[in-house]
Amino acid sequence: MLRQFLSKIPRSFGNSDSPELTRPNSFMTAGPHTHRSNSFNSGCGRPCATKRTSSSIFPASVVAGIEPLLPFKNAPNSEKMNLFVSKVSLCCATFDFSDATKNSIEKDVKRQTLLELLDFVASGSIRFSEPAILAMCRMCSTNLFRVFPPNYRSITSNNGENDDDDPIFCSAWPHLQIVYDLLLKFITSSCLDAKVAKKYIDHAFILRLLDLFDSEDPRERECLKTILHRVYGKFMVHRPLIRKDISNIFYRFVFEEERHNGITELLDIFGSIISGFALPLKEEHKIFLQRVLIPLHKPKTLGVYFQQLSYCVTQFIDKDPKLSSTVIKGLLKYWPITNSQKEVMFLDELKDILEEIDMVEFQKVMVPLSWQIGRCINSFHFQVAERALLFWNKEHIINIIAHNRHVIFPIILPALEKNARNHWNPSVLNLL
Template sequence: MWKQFLSKFPRKSSKSDATSDPLSSSCSNNAAASGNSIQRTSSLNAASNRPGAAVKRMSSAVFPSSVVTGIEPLLSFKDVPNQEKQNLFIGKLNLCCVVFDFSDPNKDPVEKDLKRQALMELLEYISSGTGRFSEQAIAASCKMFAANLFRVFPPNYRSGSLGGENDEDEPTFDPAWPHLQIVYDLLLKFIASSSLDTKVGKKHVDHAFILRLLDLFDSEDPRERDCLKTILHRIYGKFMVHRPFIRKAVSNIFYRFVFETEKHNGIAELLEVFGSVVSGFALPLKEEHKMFLRKALIPLHKSKTVGSYLQQLTYCVTQFIEKEPNLASVVIRGLLKFWPLTNSQKELMFLSELEEILEATNMIEFQKIMVPLSHRIGCCLNSSHFQVAERALFLWNNDHLVTLIAQNRQTILPIIFPALERNTRNHWNQAVLNVTLNVRKMFSEMDEELFLACQSKLAEEEEQRVATEEKRRLTWVHLETAAAAAAKRVTGNTPVLVSSLAANLS
């Protein structure tokens, strides 16, 4: 009975076909596969009474025979017994290693549709969670993912085009995305599946696989980067042995971006993944994690494109501060080091991030950096760009920051007061002037005696400055007078002693 039952299914391919390398043979015969003729709709309808023969004819026409191993891969999973489903799974994976050209939508439409159907069946099979994957199935899965996903992106020529500045902000969408999306869904289901044995899977989802997966984050298609973000997070969570390597590899991407290329499309997505990673760090933080903050995250503020990932970067940084509050001073010193001097829009971003960081900063850490921080805020208050000056003044709307300033007003007010006075006298923007007066009033009510002392000290400094400038002016007048008198005494080529000129100046 068992032999009669199995005889209803198509025969297996030859032994030589079964023993050949499915990935290499399928990938090396892409051109032949796409170039083979195929039965069209009319011939398929004619063979509808012989489904097994029609499927076998199509598989041999579309895909090389070396791809089809064991059970006929175009059969449905429901048409084979449970003990043969793993073999069918492997056969379908090998079949899907054939890669098509999606830049031309009219090229090989039938073959592409067959592959899409096979991918959908694989997705349904993995989602069903039927039994644990064998090592051969895991290896075949990783080969299929590599064949379809791992690729070299073409160079981006838009940056050198003559178009407007907004051309680079427009995302590029991959024409193969409807096909790639199914492969990414497969990979995500595969990694998250309870049928995947972690001990066996880590041998195939290895360092080389992870590196090539990280390379895909440079894709210009935001949909692909979003899928990669989820997949990387699942890999980090499932394969604990690979966590140090992933952190190191991502650090290297950040280093290359900051110090070499300043071009990468996936920095925001990588930071979003690491926001969750940092929140899961155990306390006390390892020195390796603190080094990642100092050497990789803080220098990311240096880039001129920081606005594209500032939100994710700020989240990562504040997660570190919540873990260890003594890192707040380290982060703020890093911000001051990379503070923009000629880019007002970037300065606005830094002020917003600074306020968020100060929200998580305690008194001890604030006291470590309050002097250089006050000098920088003072410069922002006097910025001729009214938005920068206004944003700096709005820091006093933050109750936590006002509390920190109030308890350290003896140090901060003497630094900030001259900037406030210059604004009230000279700033051109009425809104900045109004907010400046409100901040002055706040300081006056906070400590009137200190406020008057700062006012008196500023008046003395201005008097000294005026006296110094007058002395300098008179010195230049004497120099010019002495030089003119010496010039009158010079006739012809008569030399003039320097000592006599110096005597006249004195």
């Protein structure tokens, strides 16, 4: 069986330092969505098997004369990097994990080899050669990159409005997790030269990583979040493209699809990115707030990622308080009309902004804002009315309202009087 397993590995005989292994562009002959029939993680949750994308952008490379099952401790230092390439290439063999009885020996050999590679990379003993970097990227491409089928839940659960669906776990996760751990250790290793690695961990590679954020397995998305954050930190040349590509995912989510499994994790990443923005903020960053983050309040599934979105918005306002009026105008534009739970979230975010807003920015929005708060006070949904009335418990909000009472009171007082006479909920009446 082991011979059959090894025979699956495409071999390119010759020294690992061959120039053919150091020219990534010469192999980019296939499109990024070419499919492989031998799915590494077939049965990853959705009813249709996930399709494997081609790894033909990376050449096959098993070093002649190096036995890939040889332990690293038994190899001389001069041969360890060649052995690394052979072991990594061995792990390019893919298996069907929807059937646990198929290829069980080969799967175990691959798992043990991956664990051995993980220990070797973590040890940080030898600087990675360019062929080793190429082999690693090829192996990760072969094992991780695949195209997910359409989400059947978009049909069965009212366009994804039901947020209580149980997560779907991938049957290949025992192997996938090790590959992700190996990629993370590899990227963060001090033995990896970023100047060389950026040729292989390039824009196309990062785009494929971003595609994987639509995985329904939350464990995979969490691994991807950590890896992409490390890539962003290590490869400065890719930072603008990463921000742009994530923005495009958000655009499609808001204006086209209204479903994507990884919005929460991508916003988590952007929260860290925004905290690192230099002052004064660049115009492109302000545009991102206006055209991407604010429209993300529109989808029905806001509750899934609201905490992360609110954090990103708060980061912007902390860096530039003048943006508070821009955010409030955006909230008013996308204010929910028939979704009371979303309205509660909007009021919570609005309260946090008003607790920090200065007088000049408040006066820019106080009239439309007062009308909206008045409507919320009169809401028959007790939580909406309650949240709106709780604004009056915040000292800073009371002060800015009192300073502009000649404008605000004529709008708010009729709503308060109507509520005091007619509201059905005792807890709301107690706040008046």
